[in-house]
Amino acid sequence: MSSNGKPKIAFFDFTSCEGCQLTVIDSLQDHPELLNVVEIVQFREAMTEKGEDYQIAFVEGSCSRASDEPRLKKIRQQAAIVVALGACAHLGGVNALKALHPLDEVRKYVYGDKADWYETYDARPISAVIDVDYAIPGCPIDRNEFISVVKALLLGKKPPIPDYPLCVECKLKGNVCLYTKGQVCLGPVTRAGCGAICPSFGASCEACRGFITNPNDNSMREVLIEAGLTVEDITSIYTMFTTYQVREKIQQKG
């Protein structure tokens, strides 16, 4: 806690596009009152100063090389609460797609005969490296959800992240189900909380917020097969943001 009694918070980035941190900046423009109750001590995207005595750490980005791990562990050591910010930190995100190809091939594709110069490994969520207290899902995170999570943390409450499928929000919005229009959508197994933006604009949900705790995978598979998808098609749409989780599921099943 700083001398003015405000909790100190810090933002960190790993492998990511920094879109979640940009969303944080936007959300603070809508809710400048939040700056009266916290002190931001580190936020590379927004400020030059750097403080190391933070209580809450928000981490954007996945861990994509071994040498990122000590930095993550140091953040865990310092912060009382670590929050994963967005799909890359929460799930591994699109970075984890490279796990679908042999690592050497990926490196050679990008760097040619200089591939050996570059350190990398399969991208993973930060929870694969350190204990994470909470995750704000999404690609990018939702502005309002970020504010409500920070408010909950300041009150000592558990952040209100939904654990029900996107279809709930989609139905509340009165949208016509995309399956009835011949489209495919991962809404039935995806965590709600974004307000079903993509289906509301006629685009399929790609599970950027990750799966709910107990998705009905068997039923989902039947729906997708009924929609005419092959096993390869299902694998493709299931691995856009959630390659790491799908691989974990496969490993658990042996």
Place this chain on the structure above:
Amino acid sequence: MAGAKAVDAVYDVDPPRTEKMLRELLYSAYFVADHTTHFYALAGPDFVIGPDAPIVERNILGIIHKVGLEIGGKVILARKFGHNVIEMIGGKIIHPCTSIPGGLTKGITEEQRQEIEKMGHWAVELGHFSLKLFEDIVLKNSTYLDLILGDIYTHRTYYIGLVDENNKVNFYDGKVSVVDPEGNRLGKYAPKEYTDWIAEHVEPWTYLKFPYLKKVGWKGFVDGKESGVYIATPLSRLNAADGMATPRAPEEYEKFYKTLGGKPVHQRLATHWARLIELLYAAERWVELATDPEITSDNFRTIPTEKPTEGVGIVEAPRGTLTHHYWTDERGIATRVNLIVGTTNNYASLQMSTNKAARALIKGGKVNEGRLTDKGNPFKKLCIQIEKASLGGLSLMEKLIDADQTIIVDAIDTHQFPKGTVRIFKLKDLPDLNSGHTASIHDTSLANAIEVGRLICWNLINIFQAFVVYLPAKQSVLMLSNCAI
């Protein structure tokens, strides 16, 4: 946006006019929001408040203090309006979700159009206001003008930028125009021809690659007509075009070159002025598109009929030309992807600017913090520390704690390279010759020392970026006596 165009190309489908206008409208609003933020919150404070002012004053709050409270409100409103348009057309501000092969998932209503038009008129006013502010504070001050025209921030490179069929600046569509350091057009390329024009160079000390002009070739971090280094920025877009196509931006375009001594302008600080001219252009384009009778048409998608294969999409991002190249299988699932994102185009030039500015502004190892963090320096947070070390192993490792990147310059006789040449190695590539021991029984090799430091959880996280420059010694004896000083 480049991705959306690349997907159209993958499916070989030409979207209807309304769709193209909607995407360009979204993009114009995005440019207004981004350019406003870049100027007022990131770069402008250094200019408006002064390059030698203390860092703590050089931010958006400092601008509010100097120019007045209403400017802060304008910046926030520009972002809000820009974001409103993006949300209306794209669903999400970051990673819009409405683009599909051949078009968009939805169009806009007449009610939305009116709202968009109203915000556009406000944005045009903001463009004029910003250019006036730049003129009053910067151009009428000879110190600033000298700073812009000075040599520290000048590089004579090639310039690229997207242009329409009349060679006028366009952010969304057209061909990429390439001009040489004398302002002569080397040619124009369509998106699918980009591999004939652009190649990528790699260096061991960075993950980011260095795109360069293939036809000229990579000659290292140097400028001039023989070097393939180019930039893709607001400045380069103006240099690569013959003018602008909206009502009032052309006057500002002409004034820019008249004031700065003709085309092309090589002074990198002029980028901020160019950015404000682009801000006005984007706002005017926003209004043009919002008032087109076809913008509310329902014809916002062409259903693709071809099998997906391969495609390239190019647009201008606020900080550079954005190229997306996708290859897919017959289901449209991506099998390969190549992206050249905005700032990457400018990476070589950024290195050169940093180098030149550092040489000019750091004297005897002393850093004038004001100048080093001003917008003239491409890396605002640059802090270079130079240390002489006579010992290796543990004591050298202790000097590396908390550094973002380390360069170790050493001299050694390897018997492998000609005497006096410079070689660059990554630390991990060097042999750990005596199995981790040095001559002293209390010390160890640098590689071992770093391992020890990491075990104690010291901040040696970026040591993998450390690289070693070897200057093979002409005489080993001389080297030893120098090291003993």
